[in-house]
Amino acid sequence: MITMRARLRRHSIACVVFLELLWLPWQLAAQDVPGVTGLPELTMPIDNPLSPAKVALGRELFFDKRMSRNGAISCASCHQPERGYADGLRVSKGIDGRLGTRNTPSLLNVAFNQTQFWDGRRADLEAQALDPLFNPREHGLQDVQALLDVVRQDADYVAAFQNAFPIAENGITDQHVRQALACFERTLVAGDAPFDRYFFGGERLAISDAAVRGLAIFQGAARCTTCHVISNSNALFTDNRFHSLSVGLRPIASRLAEITRKLMNNKTNANQLGQTILRDEEIAELGRFVVTYNPADIGKFRTPSLRNVAHTAPYMHDGSVPTLDDAVEQELYYRSVEAGRPLILTAGEKSDLVEFLRSLSSYTWPD
Template sequence: MRFQVKRVSILAVIVGGFASLVSCCERTPNRSSKSLPTPETDPLAQPKSLQQVGLPLELTRATIPADNPQTPEKISLGQKLFFERQLSADGTVSCSTCHDPKLAFTDRKTTSVGIEGRVGQRNAPTVLNATYNKTQFWDGRANTLEEQAEFPIVNPSEMGCASLDAAVAQIARVKGYQEAFQHVFGHPPNASDLLRAIASYERTQILFDSPFDHFVGGDKNAIDASAKRGWELFNTQARCNKCHALTETERDTTLFMDNDFHNIGIGIIRHNVVALAGQAEKLVNSSDKTAIDRLAIQHDMSVLGRFLITKQEKDTASFKTPGLRNVLVTAPYFHDGSQETLWDVMDHYNKGDGVHNPWLDEDIQPLALTENDIDDLVAFLASLTSGPYKQQGVAELARQRAISRTSRPQRDTARAFGPKAQQPEPPK
């Protein structure tokens, strides 16, 4: 099977509601285009409709930059490029290797694996709803999806190309790509248009329409009593809304993130953060984003998080608050993939952490959550699973629950029900 980069190739998406995102698009040259090899045809990989319960329509439209308007042809080309392994140095890795639609656009690995089996330092975040992020990557080192798309292609531990131009040269030899770029952009393949096409496709991966959305929309039976209790705990005793909401006073039923960075106590004990911060202060040029990208993926300095970009002490070992939609099917968790289940995540927060962490976020404290409370919070998080991943969610919840009944490495009941630990002072 082969596909063509033309409007009829994604007619179903347009009919389904995506047309409103492209109705004011740039015009593309009306040139004939021969077939390219078929991109991934899994239904989970296709552009998503705007007709979803809970989807913020105006906000979604506002995420599309003026200098890269959506067109069906560009999205179709971007989808092909997203799955194109020839964008890697040895032809083995594509964007979809670490962001597999079958796995909710993650790879379900602790940290991602690139060419020649090279293992990175960071867990692959989902592409789903990435269009709403104010910054990209766990440390916010990219401001746009276009900027983000470049770094993995040229990172030696990911796709490994010597340069973006070298990656373009590999696909520019393919006649189908020559014709597709000419059709979409009016000229041969080049680096900036490569990134624009990939980002355009990624912006179509918007997913809502979960049981929780139907509950908020008025169907009081859409989620069970446990999930309802979890939603209340989320906004009160569990203090999740301190980071997973735009404000602490108004409940967030849309994106569940604050567009900020926090030190939540992950990796502090396993790494000598003080020494690494001292090295970074002296050696790292925070304006060199390529160097920052390589440290984030290849070096122990990865644990410094946002500090690599800002050099501000308050950002030491701080990482971006992720959204929570489809969180059940994007395990393992946190920037380093160190927690296997949502029960582990809740145990980590429940004990308050901070014993060895001078930079711990002020909102992290013991929560005194009971086992029933934690089960309810997990039930709420599971209710954020969108329809296309419903069956995966059922299986994953059962898997995680089974693990939680025999293995809870983060559980510390004494600390969870005790006073907040005395934090050490930051080093002078």
């Protein structure tokens, strides 16, 4: 059996984590993490504050392939550090090569999301953390006991959990796993991009002239900030709301009544809902509706952040848009429909807009 300690000796994990903050004694008792340039301060949940021990444990769990039915899939299989904690595929690929229906979102800055998953079906990282582990198209673990068997039978894990949480040797629960994973994911913070140094730091030469022109278009003619928000003090580049770009919805528009009935006739809990979404492409296209059952939410998906967007292709909830240039075209089409009039940019203006989007990159890519 490959133990936790053996894996730690065998490889080092490269990721964007600001662990130097975590080692400050005052930080361990605080509920707010000082902001990185361009990002707001990060508020920690009172019932799961960060600690170095929890972050280190969560990181080990994140990269452990034993957290799957066949020992071949870890969280990092889809959320790869070298791809900005995404995977570069159109849709996720899980256990035994099974494909899902949704594009794998980057986990960079996931701590700032007000809901989790493309449809917002989970409220926070703790609630979301274990869903993929029990989804037959992702990690495929049979049940909570299968997960607990892995960690309770590894002496190094037992010691790490006892170091991170005030528990007895046999007291490890799935809630502890949730909290450790969530703590690690909250450290995946990427700000201080060239854009941030230009816009918030006053460094006039931090971005190119083309990117400056692209920023003006982004805030002006293209109306991008309607959803990808920039404030005076920070920029998450998301409004954390749900919108419909009609991506993937048009082919099934004539059958929406049938598809919504199919969902509503098969009442599911939150765990079963995730399985249904990754199995049924048509239900997956219903977007936020699968959570709210509000007809106005059909086809709506959470606005993703644009930070590091140049490195996380393909785009949209279904991965159907292959390049950043294509994504700009798709967004311009949506803005035109929303405004009720054509939104036309020249080839040069589109190029400037893409150059601006590239200035949002700040993640250091591991070799």
